[in-house]
Amino acid sequence: MELENNKIIITGASSGIGMALTNEFLKYRNNTIIAVGRNEKKLIQLSSLSNNIIPFKCDLADPLQLEEFVLFIEKEHRDANILINNAGIQFNYHFLDEQHITSKIKLELDTNLSAPIALIGLLLPTLKLNYQPAIVNISSGLALSPKKQAPVYCGTKAALHIFTKSLRYQLEDVGIRVFEIIPPLVDTEMTKGRGTGKISPEDLSREFIKKFKINQYEIPIGKVKWLKLIGRLSPSLTDFIMKKGGEN
Numbered sequence: 010m011e012l013e014n015n016k017i018i019i020t021g022a023s024s025g026i027g028m029a030l031t032n033e034f035l036k037y038r039n040n041t042i043i044a045v046g047r048n049e050k051k052l053i054q055l056s057s058l059s060n061n062i063i064p065f066k067c068d069l070a071d072p073l074q075l076e077e078f079v080l081f082i083e084k085e086h087r088d089a090n091i092l093i094n095n096a097g098i099q100f101n102y103h104f105l106d107e108q109h110i111t112s113k114i115k116l117e118l119d120t121n122l123s124a125p126i127a128l129i130g131l132l133l134p135t136l137k138l139n140y141q142p143a144i145v146n147i148s149s150g151l152a153l154s155p156k157k158q159a160p161v162y163c164g165t166k167a168a169l170h171i172f173t174k175s176l177r178y179q180l181e182d183v184g185i186r187v188f189e190i191i192p193p194l195v196d197t198e199m200t201k202g203r204g205t206g207k208i209s210p211e212d213l214s215r216e217f218i219k220k221f222k223i224n225q226y227e228i229p230i231g232k233v234k235w236l237k238l239i240g241r242l243s244p245s246l247t248d249f250i251m252k253k254g255g256e257n
């Protein structure tokens with residue numbers, strides 16, 4: 010992938026990994042970021058950092074707002090060529106204790122799985138018209154070996170992981186590249202007060218960009234490289250480690 014002259018949609022750009030990816034892409038010449046999130050204040054703060062950040066307030070878990078966003082891209086940014094599906098949420102709870110289980114299940118599925126898939130489906134006709142179209146999905150090490158506190162989150166990430174692989178097979182013949190970032194525990198709002206040994210979102214972004222540049226489509230970051238390797242030799246060992254230890 011050429012790292013310059015791209016118009017990149019980044020969902021969840023207002024914090025954590027999305028914000029670090031935004032800053033990383035802005036180091037390269039003539040990139041524009043369309044930054045999507047729910048919190049308008051955070052988006053305005055972000056866009057004040059550069060004229061090349063275009064904020065768009067959107068709750069992607071709301072199908073009507075998602076469609077409004079797609080219309081905005083079709084009308085005003087038909088030159089967008091990269092979609093980074095980064096927005097995500099995580100709830101930690103026990104299935105026997107949670108009082109609001111149906112609303113929590115729905116919100117996690119909508120945000121982490123349905124929205125990225127719908128965005129890809131609706132934006133592909135636009136992306137494919139442009140130079141080096143690409144999709145980047147963010148899954149998790151928990152897609153490979155889950156932890157016990159967040160079965161729905163782990164399920165959404167495992168589904169996104171397999172979806173991404175299958176979509177890559179479909180789109181490789183038409184020249185649309187499909188990438189997946191598989192992060193370890195990263196120090197962001199999502200993991201505040203939980204876990205140890207976190208990497209920074211900036212380190213993740215630097216590692217990602219090196220692999221993105223050389224078209225490595227599946228990009229395990231940091232400790233996830235080890236997780237994949239050990240998982241091949243002894244899946245029960247990685248399951249044991251992640252069940253309690255992978256508290257991200």
Ligand SMILES: NC(=O)c1ccc[n+]([C@@H]2O[C@H](COP(=O)([O-])OP(=O)(O)OC[C@H]3O[C@@H](n4cnc5c(N)ncnc54)[C@H](OP(=O)(O)O)[C@@H]3O)[C@@H](O)[C@H]2O)c1
Nearest residue numbers: 021023024025026046047048069096097149194195197199
């Ligand atoms: N942190 C980790 O250890 C880790 C590990 C593996 C994978 N990941 C994945 O990495 C991605 C980014 O996570 P993060 O750690 O950077 O979390 P974060 O700091 O909490 O950021 C999440 C971002 O998603 C946005 N967002 C959430 N729900 C949204 C919705 N319905 N519509 C639009 N935007 C929404 C948030 O913005 P608003 O609140 O303004 O909407 C925020 O910008 C997620 O997909 C997460 O699952 C994280």
